[in-house]
Amino acid sequence: MRIIDAVLGLFKPSVVTTETKIKTIRLETVDSTNSFLRTYTPAADEPMTVAVAAYQTAGRGQGANTWESEAGKNLLFSVLVHPVMLPVRSRFLLSEAGALALKEALADYVKDDIRLKWPNDIYWKDRKLSGTLIETKLGGGHIKDCIFGVGLNVNQTVFHSDAPNPVSLCQILGHEVDKDELLDKIIRKFSDFYHLLEMGGYNDISAMYHEALYRRGGFHRFRDADGDFDGSIIEVEDDGHLILRDRNGSIRSYQFKEVEFIV
Numbered sequence: 131m132r133i134i135d136a137v138l139g140l141f142k143p144s145v146v147t148t149e150t151k152i153k154t155i156r157l158e159t160v161d162s163t164n165s166f167l168r169t170y171t172p173a174a175d176e177p178m179t180v181a182v183a184a185y186q187t188a189g190r191g192q193g194a195n196t197w198e199s200e201a202g203k204n205l206l207f208s209v210l211v212h213p214v215m216l217p218v219r220s221r222f223l224l225s226e227a228g229a230l231a232l233k234e235a236l237a238d239y240v241k242d243d244i245r246l247k248w249p250n251d252i253y254w255k256d257r258k259l260s261g262t263l264i265e266t267k268l269g270g271g272h273i274k275d276c277i278f279g280v281g282l283n284v285n286q287t288v289f290h291s292d293a294p295n296p297v298s299l300c301q302i303l304g305h306e307v308d309k310d311e312l313l314d315k316i317i318r319k320f321s322d323f324y325h326l327l328e329m330g331g332y333n334d335i336s337a338m339y340h341e342a343l344y345r346r347g348g349f350h351r352f353r354d355a356d357g358d359f360d361g362s363i364i365e366v367e368d369d370g371h372l373i374l375r376d377r378n379g380s381i382r383s384y385q386f387k388e389v390e391f392i393v
């Protein structure tokens with residue numbers, strides 16, 4: 131039994147909604163699936179919208195990064211949800227839930243070595259299998275919209291950008307993978323974890339995320355604005371801060387992009 135099934139089973143069956151109405155929009159070519167959903171207006175009874183593209187002309191990564199993906203080879207998709215129930219200060223839980231959904235779906239393909247690299251990359255060993263770009267829109271003190279955009283390397287076997295350590299499922303497994311089947315599994319897991327979030331399972335999600343963290347336990351090399359240092363991960367706070375302890379015992383707290391893992 132998967133962890134998410136066990137955790138959902140702890141909640142009363144009456145509050146576990148099994149089916150979410152999910153609209154899927156399939157696009158051949160688009161600038162970016164995240165940008166597409168930013169201007170999309172969902173129907174009133176559409177809690178979750180998925181936009182998936184075969185090719186992006188301007189796929190966006192974290193910050194100024196771009197995302198490399200050969201046409202038709204990989205999964206490029208974004209999920210739009212409206213998590214008004216989640217306190218704004220805890221919004222990183224969405225990121226954790228999405229990363230866990232990816233990890234659980236990938237477990238059907240790769241048995242070991244899939245970890246979640248803070249904040250939300252998926253790593254296989256020391257290589258990057260997937261990157262996520264999350265964009266949220268606040269309104270009236272709530273998270274009105276959250277776009278969870280995923281680039282997952284599936285069947286690409288040669289990478290041409292300056293990406294330092296890409297890897298695809300095909301490279302790991304030695305054979306191609308059916309992208310539609312994989313997307314279906316991911317969206318189902320995403321929906322499960324989203325329900326857990328709706329039910330207030332914050333501690334469970336946080337615990338599962340910490341358990342799955344890349345470089346969890348022990349000292350590892352990091353780099354911040356002051357240089358390289360050895361650090362040990364203490365925790366990731368619900369607002370997304372990464373808390374490290376250095377060899378002197380000092381606690382260091384970082385927002386996205388303020389610290390880098392030396393891989």
Ligand SMILES: Nc1ncnc2c1ncn2[C@@H]1O[C@H](COP(=O)(O)OP(=O)(O)OP(=O)(O)O)[C@@H](O)[C@H]1O
Nearest residue numbers: 191195196197198258283293294296387389390391
């Ligand atoms: N298909 C791909 N697979 C893996 N990495 C890719 C791919 N396409 C682009 N990259 C790029 O690889 C680079 C490294 O990714 P990473 O997220 O580690 O960024 P970073 O800004 O160097 O550091 P950080 O770890 O702090 O986020 C980024 O520029 C990322 O956009």
Ligand SMILES: O=C(O)CCCC[C@@H]1SC[C@@H]2NC(=O)N[C@@H]21
Nearest residue numbers: 162189190191192261262279281
């Ligand atoms: O830099 C990263 O690691 C994040 C990469 C996110 C790429 C995905 S591809 C689908 C979605 N649309 C985009 O433009 N970006 C995300």
